[in-house]
């Protein structure tokens with residue numbers, strides 16, 4: 192079990208903290224902490240505040256991912272998907288949305304706009320090397336095995 196702290200930011204007492212919509216949901220839905228309605232025109236992007244800051248142990252990261260319903264029905268997705276929340280970030284969590292649909296999309300206060308999924312981060316030690324271990328694949332990539 193990993194403990195994660197959510198701190199509601201001032202003025203957002205009425206906005207829900209990240210919410211799991213079913214018992215075993217992987218994602219915690221994020222709610223828009225916008226004042227007035229925000230309208231994203233087709234092709235427009237917007238940085239939408241989620242109304243809280245968080246702290247999690249260093250072995251975790253949080254990913255901000257689109258909601259499939261908004262993507263399918265309205266073309267709303269996260270431009271930087273998946274967004275990365277670093278364990279040492281203490282600012283407000285924000286969601287970078289883009290409207291890839293054909294119609295303006297209205298975001299109302301409290302609406303669920305994206306979801307946050309937690310992942311463990313492996314401990315990595317970096318070492319520079321002159322040679323790398325050989326493999327069968329070698330430098331082949333970008334479709335070199337065929338379609």
Ligand SMILES: O=c1ccn([C@H]2C[C@H](O)[C@@H](COP(=O)(O)OP(=O)(O)OP(=O)(O)O)O2)c(=O)[nH]1
Nearest residue numbers: 255271274275276277278280283284285286287
């Ligand atoms: O969708 C996102 C992505 C990032 N962040 C916050 C948390 C994250 O820890 C920080 C930095 O994000 P990232 O490393 O993706 O952005 P950067 O452009 O590399 O900024 P920095 O130089 O601050 O790391 O911004 C969000 O609130 N939402």
Ligand SMILES: [Mg+2]
Nearest residue numbers: 275276277280
């Ligand atoms: Mg960064």
